Amino acid sequence: MKHYCLHCGAELEEERIVCPKCFSCLYLEMLDSKLFTSAAGVLTARQLELNTQWMKYKCGINGSAGHGFAAEDGNAMSDILKGHNVEFSGKDNSMNGPDRIVDGIKIQSKYCINAKKTVNAAFDSATGVYQYEGQVLEVPKDQYADALLEMEKKILAGKVPDYSDPKDATKIVQCGDYTYKQAVNLTKAGNIDSLVFDAKTHTITAFSAFGISFAIKLCLLMMSCRNIEEVKDSVKLSFLSGLQNGTITLSSGIMTSQLLKTVFGRNFAATTQRIVNHAVDNAYQCELGKKIVHGLAKNILRKDIYGCTAKNAAKKYTKNFF
Incomplete structure (x- = not known):
């Protein structure tokens, strides 16, 4: 039974699936779309699972819960985008284990409402001793100066093992990339801090989606190429397809993340x-x-x-x- 090309309208023989006039193939294009849709969905879900702890973003009264996990994710993402090697070691919730390891440095992140509470959160409530030996304490950006003073007091009081010089507080305390208020904002939808963070997170997914779409489209188009000019056109079309799908993945990923931060x-x-x-x-x-x-x-x-x-x-x- 004869049928027709949906692109140019040319009449095709019963067993022909590639149009001899425009060289389009409906079956291959359908396959391309399905493969990309499936891949993009898996990438978005996997990105949320690997690089965020969104299920713990439960911001209570005055941001009393959830922003600590958001701060961990935000600072970790900043390290990734700066080119550092980041190992997410804290998601297993092991006792006194680091939240992440950056270029071999173990980091413990604490985000409380003020510098004193932030620093105290890193010390054992019973003995008063620093409980994250061998780990750097990451504090909110707006609390860094005061946190250094608090750590100096702890060192003078002999509460930090292996340290006796107050000036060594700079070796223990690290300034985070987010303030306390920004960390609270990360757990909520509809604010600049949250949107920027989600954009950073899903940029990685978008690049992956671009690469997958480009590769799939190019392979499918190359099957019908007859000369070098058609190969060049195939590369251009594949690039545009990858760019389009990467943009869609980025925007849908941001919208998904924002939705998951709402009550609904x-x-x-x-x-x-x-x-x-x-x-x-x-x-x-x-x-x-x-x-x-x-x-x-x-x-x-x-x-x-x-x-x-x-x-x-x-x-x-x-x-x-x-």
């Missing part, structure tokens, strides 16, 4: 989490469900895991997918 977004995420938890727990009750969960967890973590660990991995992946 958090409630939606919490509801989704409960549904996923219930579904995975029920599926795990039968042998087939166990095999599916174990297989999914193995593909995610690249190793054989079972029981609660496998269920948690499956829940996290499924939650991100939705």
Whole structure:
């Protein structure tokens, strides 16, 4: 049965899928769109999971909760964009472990309402001794000068192991890239600090989406190229396609992050989490469900895991997918 090219209207023979006139292929273009849509969705979800702790952004009365995690994410993202090697070591919530490791330096981030409380948060409440030995204390940008004075007092009081000179406070205290107020703003939607941070976060995703879209489009177009001029045109079209899809990914990523910082977004995420938890727990009750969960967890973590660990991995992946 004959059919027609949707681009130029040329009549095509029954088995022909590439138009001999304009060399377009509807099937390849559909494949291109589906591949990019799937890849962009996975990238956005993975970016939120890896580089932010958005589920902990629960800003209470006067910003009493959540902004500490936001400060960790904001300062870590700043380090990444500056070209530093950042290891997110604090998301396992290990006792007295660093929040992140930057170029081999262990960093503990504390963001409280004033410098005294910020510094005191790094000392054991029972013994009064600095509890993050070998780690640099990162403090809000607007509290840095006062935090140095507070740390000098702690050193003079003998509360910081291996330090006796008050001038060494500069070796322990590090100035963060965000003020306390900015950290609180990061947990909320609709303000400049929050929008800029989300833009920085999803710029990485956008570059990845650009590369994926460019590669897919170029491969598909090269299949119908007949000469060097058509190859050049294919590269140009692929670049424009990548630019378009990267821009879409950036804007959609920002909107998603902003939505998740609203009451509706958090409630939606919490509801989704409960549904996923219930579904995975029920599926795990039968042998087939166990095999599916174990297989999914193995593909995610690249190793054989079972029981609660496998269920948690499956829940996290499924939650991100939705």
